[in-house]
Amino acid sequence: MIIPFNSIFNFITITCRRYNIDESHGILHSMDVLNKANNIINFDPKLNKNDNIDREIVYTTALLHDMCDKKYMDEKIGISNVKRFLSNDLNYKKEKVDVIGDIIGTMSYSKVKKNGFPELGDYQTEYNIVREADLMAAYDIDRAIIYNMTKSDTDFESAFINSKLLYYDRMAKHHEDELFTFDYTKKEGEKMNAVCLQKIKDYNKMLQ
Helix, strand or coil, rough: CCCCCCCCCCHHHHHHHCCCCCCCCCHHHHHHHHHHHHHHHHHHHCCCCCCCCHHHHHHHHHHHHCCCCCCCCCCHHHHHHHHHHHHCCCCCCHHHHHHHHHHHHCCHHHHHHHHCCCCCCCHHHHHHHHHHHHHHHHHHHHHHHHHHHHHHHHHHHHHHHHHHHHHHHHHHHHHCCCCCHHHHHHHHHHHHHHHHHHHHHHHHHHHC
């Protein structure tokens, strides 16, 4: 299995430019989710000995998951663009293209809260790996501030207040909402949440 990283990152770059996707959901975020997904596979006790995980699906989906985000574009068009790229440019098999499309179309926080987890059969584990890697990436108040400043064209202090309220309402409740299914993500999520809450306190002090 050889992942076509160069082609995928080129597609991400072009898509970010085309749809004005800022760095909170762009290349750096894609890299972050990719690495977190890889860590889940390597460090979760139930997964690190599982040779049946389709890493091609996990890595590709982790990288491309926000290239259809409805905050920047029509989601259906975005998913269609991704699937066309995978089929025509990368020659991925139709089954994998469809699975990747299903994952990126159902993994967002809002959709899981509204609809619950989808039934993806043999690829349920891959779905949860990517989804939980993305959840872990949300433990970053700076990323939320950047998105708020860029998308809402607001100043830092206002963006921080908005992001802080969102964090308390959403990200700080990931465990309470039972969104993590792996032992590794549960433990790491608690650590990352503590770090982020401390950063929020630090910003509060600096802005007083």
